[in-house]
Amino acid sequence: MDWAYWYGKPVSTAKFKQVLSDFKVVEDIGFSPSGEGEHIFLLIEKTQLNTAYVAEQLAAFTGLPLRNISYAGRKDKFSISTQWFGVHCPGKKSFAWDEFDLKGVVIKSVSRHDKKLKTGALKRNAFTIVLRDVSDISAVQQRLDNIATGGVPNYFGSQRFGEVRYLDEAGQQCTKFGGNLTLAENLYNGKGIKNRNKRSVAISALRSWLFNTYISEKIRQETFATVTSGDVCILSGSNSFFTADKADASIQQRLVDRDIVLSAPMWGAGELAANDDAAVFEQTLAAHYPEITNCLVDLGLKQERRAIHLWPENLVHRVIDTQHIEVSFGLPKGCFATSILREVVQFTTNDATDHCAVNQLPE
Template sequence: MHKLFHLTHSPIECYFHPSVRDFVVREIPLYEASGAGEHLMIFVRKKELSTFEMVEILSNVLGIKSAQIGYAGLKDKHATTYQYLSIPRTFESRLSACSTILNERGIKVLECRAHTNKLRVGHLKGNSFFMRLKKLTPIEAQKAINALEILKVSGFANYFGSQRFGKDGQNYQEGEKILENLRITRDKKIARFLLSAYQSHLFNLWLLERMRLNKMIESCSPKELVSSAGGYGVLDSVLCDERVVRELKAQEQFFKLLRGDVAVHYPYGKAFVLDDVRAESTRFIQRQISPSGALCGKKLLGAQDVALEIERVFVDSRLREVGSRRYAWVWAQDVAYTYKPEVAQMELSFSLPKGSYATIFLETLKNAHH
């Protein structure tokens, strides 16, 4: 899918290939293990394994049902990743007896502690990342450093990364086929996974339209925009009203808030519908709130007013999964980098809130439009 980014520099040429040496992901837990309880919280390091593959190996080696293994998030396959899992505590001695076998399969258990509950998806604060960028000339490196300094302050558009959509990028189409009864999937886990890929695809399409709106507001005068209304597709309803366009133009931040947008307290908290856009724009700049897009489904808190005109195009009412909101805009923290001109490489580290993709941060940095 084509994406739009907010930075304006020419594309940065460099090479990044996810591998165990050049890509390291470390989960930031939501809470520490309690030290007591019927579950065991395990901190593991895995290499060249998806989370699903790791769960399957643990299930086979320990003789435990995969449904009894808890995890907080899905981690990249082509990387060295550190993440938390939970298993019933009754398997503690079996786990220590099998450490060599697990090691051989790419899973190293680093620590175990008793805990009161099973880990659930989403029980994490975020992730920290290390990336090694290669074939980066000194000129391109300087462009990257300038862009990173801007990104530290500005934040970036929170697209779903291509990993979300499978090897060929078509998972969302399979999800849509399930809704149209063109595909029957007996495995509920796979069906849910494909449907959530479709939810993610709709979110990305919505975010692309909002980024298109932001770009136009930044680069054109209200008069120019209003006089061309009728050719903007989804955005026509917003851009035909000069008063709305002037309100948007007055906002200082790149991602413009619309009346009726659903914002969420940042980095976690409750969702609410925006009313006073000017006041909320200040809170957005201060990183207290962020606008959100729909992961459509039942019980969704939907946008209202002007924001609804755009959102409704990307809401599929056939989705019966529970709907939720996803930040449209996020900020990287702890951004640090070292450039090594003798090998034309940059070592880059940063952390992101849960559900945000390091690959999207990198695509934003490179500003390569595909």
């Protein structure tokens, strides 16, 4: 799974997550609670706690079933994370939240809303990340400047596959594969997965792997930032898309201006939205992995599209000293901080990419 780099393999090395404050993330749900209703929204800052555990403790404190506790997205345990939890209280029951005593949790605000907080009800996540023992600060700064202008491939992060990247004693980058892809192999080999959560993880890993393969191949073929005939273009900031009838200068300029972004298939049943040259590319690559595509169809998934290009919002960096740098940026929901970091540095510890999930997946 050596996905292609947009700017070439990074030359600088660094360490990540040496201390909890090296990784901070703040959720933005994109709206303000209404102030009334039978749903209580809690904005919680948690430190070294996983999301599911906090939800369990909220259920125990309120005496409500765990199903009454919700959250917009899961956040990493080894971090300082500020995120939203929802508590469904039929009858508008109140609680003394100042008495909720859980080490590592600070309740920042309490408000009511008339609708449930649903998983995925996020607009963006804001990250503040510290890279330590950076071998070449100037190279990192140059990469960050390039990314601010040119974005990065919108890869699914390595943690979705249970994958960890690290440098061995000889300085060579190595990959250690985890259990998610092993579970995925069970799916397309016809072995059932009884645990619902593990099954969901396996399906996500399988579909995401194929999507990443599309991005990587487009980079290798030098079509990652070029419209080809029949490409499916997503309107920036929306879920709407259209198929480019021809690759002319006007549509290419819209891509350069970030008015549109190219997409690749999230595989499932149904016809590809692409046609002409783009459809040939997508069908040809899919034909190399029939066991995966057939499995995803058999699982009942439908053809969808996902943007292949990602631009971080408000990307800034601050040099702390000659070996440490702080990086801040925002990402839309469903995107991964590791998509940014993998283009910046190679990590010298094997835990660097194991903790950056932003949404949806178990910690």
